[in-house]
Amino acid sequence: MSKTSETILEINLAHLTHNFNHLKSKLDPEVKVLAVVKASGYGSDAAIIARHLEKIGADYFAVAYTSEGIQLRDAGITTPILVLHPQPVNFQKLIDYQLEPSVYSARVLKEFLVTAKLNGKKHYPIHVKFNTGLNRIGFDESDVDYITKQISATDVIKVVSLLSHLAASEDYNEREFTLNQINSFKQIANKVSAKLGYTPILHQSNTSGIFNYPEAHFDMVRTGIGLYGYGNEAKYDTQLKPVMSLKSVISQIHDMQPGDSLGYNRAFIASEATKTATIPIGHADGIGRQYGNKKGYVIIHNQRAYILGNVCMDMIMVDITTIDCKEGDEVIIFGSESSAANIAEHSGTISYELLTAVSPRVKRTVIDDK
Ligand SMILES: *Cc1c(COP(=O)(O)O)cnc(C)c1O
DSSP states (O other), X not given: OOOOSSOEXXXXXXHHHHHHHHHHHTSOTTOEEEEEOHHHHHHSOHHHHHHHHHHHTOOEEEESSHHHHHHHHHTTOXXXXXXXXXXXXXXXXXXXXXXXXXXXXXXXXXHHHHHHHHTTOSSEEXXXXXXXXXXXXXXXXXXXXXXXXXXXXXXXEEEEEEEEOOSOTTOGGGHHHHHHHHHHHHHHHHHHHHHHTSOXXXXXXXXXXXXXXGGGOTTEEEESHHHHTOSOTTTSOTTOOOSEEEEEEOOEEEEEOTTOEESGGGOEEOSSOEEEEEESOOTTTXXXXXXXXXXXXXXXXXXXXEEESOOOSSOEEEEOTTOOOOTTOEEEEEBTTBOHHHHHHHTTSOHHHHHHHOOTTSEEEXXXXX
């Protein structure tokens, strides 16, 4: 791990390779890996992550929206890209950039057919999404006849894959519910394949499904948080390594006397002599207000320093009363030394929210070592 002299998000490509290989080791050799790089690669940098994963053998990429797929194409990515939640208004762009839509409703199917036809497409790859219990987006089993009729009546599109999404694969208490989702997906896939006359790629599993539900691996798995190496450590494999480390430095140190107040609205009042360090990272960088008032912490010289008072736009102040440190010393917000899942949980949220909040103002740097 390198030292920093300003706030940075360090992206460790050696850890990304490790996680990719580790996830592969949980799968049968023929199972494909779709890498989810939506939301700027869960807050990292989608282009950097996707270029590396393309090199080491990711079979597919997925993003949430068309604009994210365009960014990957502009970054030189040639691997197929699935757009999980495309909006019909962007279908022309989606086709221009050879992106592949997840088709999740009759409206979306109809609109996509119109645009693909206008472009003179034949066998344009689409993915059909089914709802098996998450109740977010997707066709229901009762739509199978309608969809397969629509699709079989044209040669404008071709179904590359059928997918569904698990709602609670990280939760052992929901085992019965998850097994039901898996069975529904199997039934739907059989029906659709029979009606189409071919079997598309089947995929249903997210990261925790890779570990907890081998029966949901099918032909391909989709993983985001597993690649980035973060999750709830109690529920995920601890052999994953964090790809992202958020680091900063101590800008200034203050000695507070009993009765002195700290920061906006005087939210912290010292009850005893207290030493504080000011750090150049605030809610405009992704450290939300919920981390203030001792809900969140940073790591300085391997010790926890709790955030005192309110989080400012560009700064936080932390308690270093019992930590031997000086201005310019390194501060870890999350990384190998401190899990994003733990700090997020400590302040009532999840790692995904903390990771994806790291704003573009924070410089991304790449390292490629253990
Ligand atoms: C975000 C997303 C994933 C990735 O799941 P993780 O468990 O975060 O790795 C997979 N599939 C769909 C449909 C998603 O939206």
